[in-house]
Amino acid sequence: MKIAVGSDHAGYRLKGEVAALIQELGHEVSDLGTHSEESVDYPDFAVKVARAVTGGEADLGILVCGTGLGMAIAANKVKGIRAVTCGDTFSARASREHNDANVLCIGARVTGGGLALEIVKTWSESEFQGGRHARRVQKIADIESSS
Numbered sequence: 001m002k003i004a005v006g007s008d009h010a011g012y013r014l015k016g017e018v019a020a021l022i023q024e025l026g027h028e029v030s031d032l033g034t035h036s037e038e039s040v041d042y043p044d045f046a047v048k049v050a051r052a053v054t055g056g057e058a059d060l061g062i063l064v065c066g067t068g069l070g071m072a073i074a075a076n077k078v079k080g081i082r083a084v085t086c087g088d089t090f091s092a093r094a095s096r097e098h099n100d101a102n103v104l105c106i107g108a109r110v111t112g113g114g115l116a117l118e119i120v121k122t123w124s125e126s127e128f129q130g131g132r133h134a135r136r137v138q139k140i141a142d143i144e145s146s147s
């Protein structure tokens with residue numbers, strides 16, 4: 001799989017660890033920045049990763065900011081994105097299996113590094129289950145189209 005990663009300054013360090021893990025797991029990483037701890041605006045990176053996913057350059061995206069909240073709000077403005085903020089592995093798995101989440105957001109100031117990497121591993125290894133969940137995800141897309 002190809003996974004695009006992005007962060008703001010608050011998530012910069014953890015993004016590096018996430019990128020290394022993704023590679024260890026055998027995936028290709030596309031790091032869309034930021035590339036230092038200099039203060040930046042998280043929506044600029046959320047949109048880069050979100051568009052990489054909807055444009056097909058990446059299969060999935062992972063975003064890291066201080067809380068994982070602003071990134072999710074911004075990424076979800078891009079049509080076709082289902083971004084979730086996860087701080088536990090149960091939600092991470094369910095977000096792929098039930099919601100077909102295509103962007104994972106993590107809060108580096110909230111979730112410790114060890115747990116964050118477990119969340120990334122669980123999320124990237126989980127697959128959408130389809131079936132009744134596909135009908136519900138389609139209803140989300142219908143809301144988006146009619147808004």
Ligand code: RB5
Nearest residue numbers: 010065066067069070071
């Ligand atoms: C940056 O200070 C912080 O607001 C950002 O990383 C994120 O938490 C936004 O949701």
